[in-house]
Amino acid sequence: MKILVLGSGAREHAIVTSLLSEEAAHDIVVAPGNAGIAQDVRVEPDLDPLDGIAVTEYAIENGIELVVIGPEAPLVAGVADPLRTRGIPVFGPGKVAAQLEGSKTFAKRVMDAAGVPTGRAVRASTLLEVEEALDALGAPYVVKADGLAAGKGVLVTEDRDDAVDHASHYLEQGSVLVEEFLDGQEVSLFLVSDGHTVLPLAPAQDFKRLLDGDAGPNTGGMGAYSPLPWLPENFVDEVIDTVAIPTVRQLAREQTPFIGLLYCGLILTSRGIRVIEFNARFGDPETQVVLPRMVTPLSELLFAAATGSLSAQQRPEFAWDVTVTVVLASEGYPEAPITGRPITGLDEAAAVPEVTIAHAATARDAQTGELVATGGRVLSVVARGTTFAEARSRAYEAIGRIGLEGSQYRTDIAAGVTV
Ligand code: AMP
Numbered sequence: 001m002k003i004l005v006l007g008s009g010a011r012e013h014a015i016v017t018s019l020l021s022e023e024a025a026h027d028i029v030v031a032p033g034n035a036g037i038a039q040d041v042r043v044e045p046d047l048d049p050l051d052g053i054a055v056t057e058y059a060i061e062n063g064i065e066l067v068v069i070g071p072e073a074p075l076v077a078g079v080a081d082p083l084r085t086r087g088i089p090v091f092g093p094g095k096v097a098a099q100l101e102g103s104k105t106f107a108k109r110v111m112d113a114a115g116v117p118t119g120r121a122v123r124a125s126t127l128l129e130v131e132e133a134l135d136a137l138g139a140p141y142v143v144k145a146d147g148l149a150a151g152k153g154v155l156v157t158e159d160r161d162d163a164v165d166h167a168s169h170y171l172e173q174g175s176v177l178v179e180e181f182l183d184g185q186e187v188s189l190f191l192v193s194d195g196h197t198v199l200p201l202a203p204a205q206d207f208k209r210l211l212d213g214d215a216g217p218n219t220g221g222m223g224a225y226s227p228l229p230w231l232p233e234n235f236v237d238e239v240i241d242t243v244a245i246p247t248v249r250q251l252a253r254e255q256t257p258f259i260g261l262l263y264c265g266l267i268l269t270s271r272g273i274r275v276i277e278f279n280a281r282f283g284d285p286e287t288q289v290v291l292p293r294m295v296t297p298l299s300e301l302l303f304a305a306a307t308g309s310l311s312a313q314q315r316p317e318f319a320w321d322v323t324v325t326v327v328l329a330s331e332g333y334p335e336a337p338i339t340g341r342p343i344t345g346l347d348e349a350a351a352v353p354e355v356t357i358a359h360a361a362t363a364r365d366a367q368t369g370e371l372v373a374t375g376g377r378v379l380s381v382v383a384r385g386t387t388f389a390e391a392r393s394r395a396y397e398a399i400g401r402i403g404l405e406g407s408q409y410r411t412d413i414a415a416g417v418t419v
């Protein structure tokens, strides 16, 4: 199949790696891609993934049979819509359904209408409303920017002044949500949707805070692992029945079917499962641990979702072994990452058994050809093993071989998980 993948992160690299591992040989092109993706497939660095018209023209001219939209920005910008209008199969929701991720207010409204369990929340447009909501819901305080904020829009704090400061920053860009604090383990569950039917992938856990022990600021995600051996057995079915199906049906009723990846960010509270967020795309870095375990060909699932034929597919199968990913980030991430520094040791790192490296923010220096870091999260080191201890030791052995001045990573990803 001729497949166009939009995006340039480790998630897109993991998607490409998974497509390349299939028995069927695909013709894959990524726009814009990065230096790591360019080692594996063709890239189109000048095709702007946010320009729906340009992407559609490219797809038509190049006979693309499936477009996979990786990141949230092109989804929220509505890039799927002109593609779909022209009859090109596209994995990713249109502009309105992508509001499930793009607007927390939209997501809460859909959840309310569909009866999906989520935290109580108040939308506030002024500081006075924020303070009233903080006092009504009590500490710990949870304040969320309403729109996209690259994983940095949420603050969870015991400090009321910090909560007010965070809210006042995001109020300049629009409204904020003050939410009840939910206590429990977090789970990311991905469901492929064709607008009517959903099929679940394997659950994963993401580590959102920058520092060991879940300290420091929220990030896009510093590591992940899969499977989650501690989950209740009926967990996935319960999420399908109480979260995913009601949400997909609600959007279908509203004439804005959700075709793509429904990412359910969940907390397992003592009172049951609660949704803390929806995303409209694969998670990063969870994708890096979910896809390597998937036995079912990824292209079949994505194509079936894009063409409305998911009900003819079996539930995807996953290998029993475990995967762990550790993210290497630039100095200064997440506030102000320092970019342009050289990266060394990747061949040595990839030589560790069962290790692959997904590139996130890398480029080749035009003059020297040297690999350099171009952003906050630079690489995802992914390791497979028969136990978490084995996968962890491989991941950390590999990351220890990579050189990037000032770089940071967590040392406690999947620590203490046993199988
Ligand atoms: P979000 O961007 O909504 O996923 O939030 C980022 C992180 O903030 C989540 O992964 C949680 O760790 C935390 N968080 C979000 N909402 C809540 C909540 N209501 N209660 C506790 N923690 C939360």
Ligand code: GLY
Residues within 6 Å of the ligand: 151, 206, 220, 221, 279, 282, 283, 284, 285, 286
């Ligand atoms: N890992 C969190 C996200 O992809 O939003």
